[in-house]
Amino acid sequence: MKKSTKAFYATATLLTVFSLIERGFGFLYRIVLSYKLGEESLGVYQAASSVFGIFLTVGIGGLPVTLSRFIAKAKAQNSPLQETQTISSGLLLSALLSVIPALLFFIFSPFLSPVLLPDERCLPVLKILLLGSFFASAFACLRGYFWGNKRFVVPTLFEVLEESFQVISGIIFLSLNGKTPLLERVAWANTLAYIFSFSLSLIYFFAKKGKFSSPLPLAKTMFSATLPVTSLRLTSSLLNSAISVALPTALVKTGLTQVEAMKIYGVVTGMVLPVLFLPATLIGSLSVIISPTLSEHYYKSDTAKLKRTIQSGLTAAFLLAGGLIPLLFTLGEEAGELIFSSKLAGEMIRNACPILLPMTISMISTTILNSLGFTKRTFIFFLIGSAFSIFSVLLLPQKIGGYAYLVGTGGSFTLTAVCSLVFLQKRGWLDAKFYKNLLLISALILPTSLLGQLLKSLISGLFGELIACICIGILLLSFTVGLYFSVMGKEKLGKIKIFTKKVKNKAISPSYP
Numbered sequence: 001m002k003k004s005t006k007a008f009y010a011t012a013t014l015l016t017v018f019s020l021i022e023r024g025f026g027f028l029y030r031i032v033l034s035y036k037l038g039e040e041s042l043g044v045y046q047a048a049s050s051v052f053g054i055f056l057t058v059g060i061g062g063l064p065v066t067l068s069r070f071i072a073k074a075k076a077q078n079s080p081l082q083e084t085q086t087i088s089s090g091l092l093l094s095a096l097l098s099v100i101p102a103l104l105f106f107i108f109s110p111f112l113s114p115v116l117l118p119d120e121r122c123l124p125v126l127k128i129l130l131l132g133s134f135f136a137s138a139f140a141c142l143r144g145y146f147w148g149n150k151r152f153v154v155p156t157l158f159e160v161l162e163e164s165f166q167v168i169s170g171i172i173f174l175s176l177n178g179k180t181p182l183l184e185r186v187a188w189a190n191t192l193a194y195i196f197s198f199s200l201s202l203i204y205f206f207a208k209k210g211k212f213s214s215p216l217p218l219a220k221t222m223f224s225a226t227l228p229v230t231s232l233r234l235t236s237s238l239l240n241s242a243i244s245v246a247l248p249t250a251l252v253k254t255g256l257t258q259v260e261a262m263k264i265y266g267v268v269t270g271m272v273l274p275v276l277f278l279p280a281t282l283i284g285s286l287s288v289i290i291s292p293t294l295s296e297h298y299y300k301s302d303t304a305k306l307k308r309t310i311q312s313g314l315t316a317a318f319l320l321a322g323g324l325i326p327l328l329f330t331l332g333e334e335a336g337e338l339i340f341s342s343k344l345a346g347e348m349i350r351n352a353c354p355i356l357l358p359m360t361i362s363m364i365s366t367t368i369l370n371s372l373g374f375t376k377r378t379f380i381f382f383l384i385g386s387a388f389s390i391f392s393v394l395l396l397p398q399k400i401g402g403y404a405y406l407v408g409t410g411g412s413f414t415l416t417a418v419c420s421l422v423f424l425q426k427r428g429w430l431d432a433k434f435y436k437n438l439l440l441i442s443a444l445i446l447p448t449s450l451l452g453q454l455l456k457s458l459i460s461g462l463f464g465e466l467i468a469c470i471c472i473g474i475l476l477l478s479f480t481v482g483l484y485f486s487v488m489g490k491e492k493l494g495k496i497k498i499f500t501k502k503v504k505n506k507a508i509s510p511s512y513p
Helices: 003-060 063-076 080-116 122-130 133-148 153-175 182-207 216-253 258-276 279-299 303-340 343-371 375-395 403-426 432-459 465-488 490-494
Strands: none
Touching: 003 080, 003 122, 003 133, 003 153, 003 182, 003 216, 003 258, 003 303, 063 080, 063 133, 063 216, 080 122, 080 133, 080 216, 122 182, 133 153, 133 182, 153 182, 216 258, 216 375, 216 403, 258 303, 258 343, 258 403, 279 303, 279 343, 303 343, 303 432, 303 465, 343 375, 343 403, 375 403, 432 465
């Protein structure tokens, strides 16, 4: 194996490890919040966070991806001045796009909060979070600058440290005695974590002799370049915010009280979805690896390698979902009760785990299309899926309650995945072998899930619930891996090697809604 190949595999491994650590901290923090806040208050915090996500998306948008591309271009042209102008214009845009909307909200909050927020307790939480919006946006810009300089590990490490700071400070704040409401303490932990990560990245920037110059020459160009990705992510944030208002309102119309509605919303968004979105960690690492390779093959018109890389990435993502669904189907109920002390969360995790199949395909296919420059297509596909999600939240709560959100999410991912696969098929980048592998993986999910149920019935009566879950998890994962290798063959699985050589003058970050 070439030295450059080993270096990139090592980088990919580090990114995955750091991402798993970050997700692990975040997941543990969710558990702490579920115990300290309770289902209703957790729902209030999630609602405030979804609105904050809109402001954060406006401030960050597509800036990290665009900065990365512009920095790589400046280095290719050996233009240090353009490099300094790029980071300066990025920070200027992040300041304008984060500070101005936050100020406007503070001024007009008496008029805006009844429209945007489903509960009056969301307002103080949102105001505290908005104090950190600039620092979060500026850190994202510096992260894009580091990506452009092919420094992938350091910004990921800073993200892990940010998450660690947030978790530790949040637990400390929640443990202290005082008159400050618990929700506001959690918000302060978030804001301080944003300041912390920005400070670290700025110190590192200057330590690596980073410089600033006039941002004006590139500001307009960069703003135009960020619009497609920003539009997609902003629409996603607006959708989440709309759902945070629409779902509790729809649940109240079914006869539930406001408190009961917020509890269900808290369970779905604060407990169930974080578990179901765990594969996003590995998908993100896969995106870091696959994006530069795709771009290289595409611009070199190397159709054979491009097709092989696309199919390998999609198959790897589908394998990940196929391995996790039996595990969640078997242990979802126990996980919900053990982790969150919520029977409803466990039931929803178990029943909604098939979402992982379209979710993983949707995420990785969006990354693929964005890497190849089809950002407008991904935006259109996302809008199609979002329409289904909105209609589900508005029309289905009367019949299926909080499951309406999960059905809408699953349907949205399914439509996005189907549209993306059809587009890739029309381009000639998918073949019969790829679909055969998908059918094989899908066919293995049911027998593996039934095996899990059998193991559960045999082991649970002999050991305690926690020990039984650990044993079943290990056995089920081992069986799943062995079964996939035996059916698909080592040769086919061995082809899922996404990153094969160094990409010159390119640094493309993962991107999916």
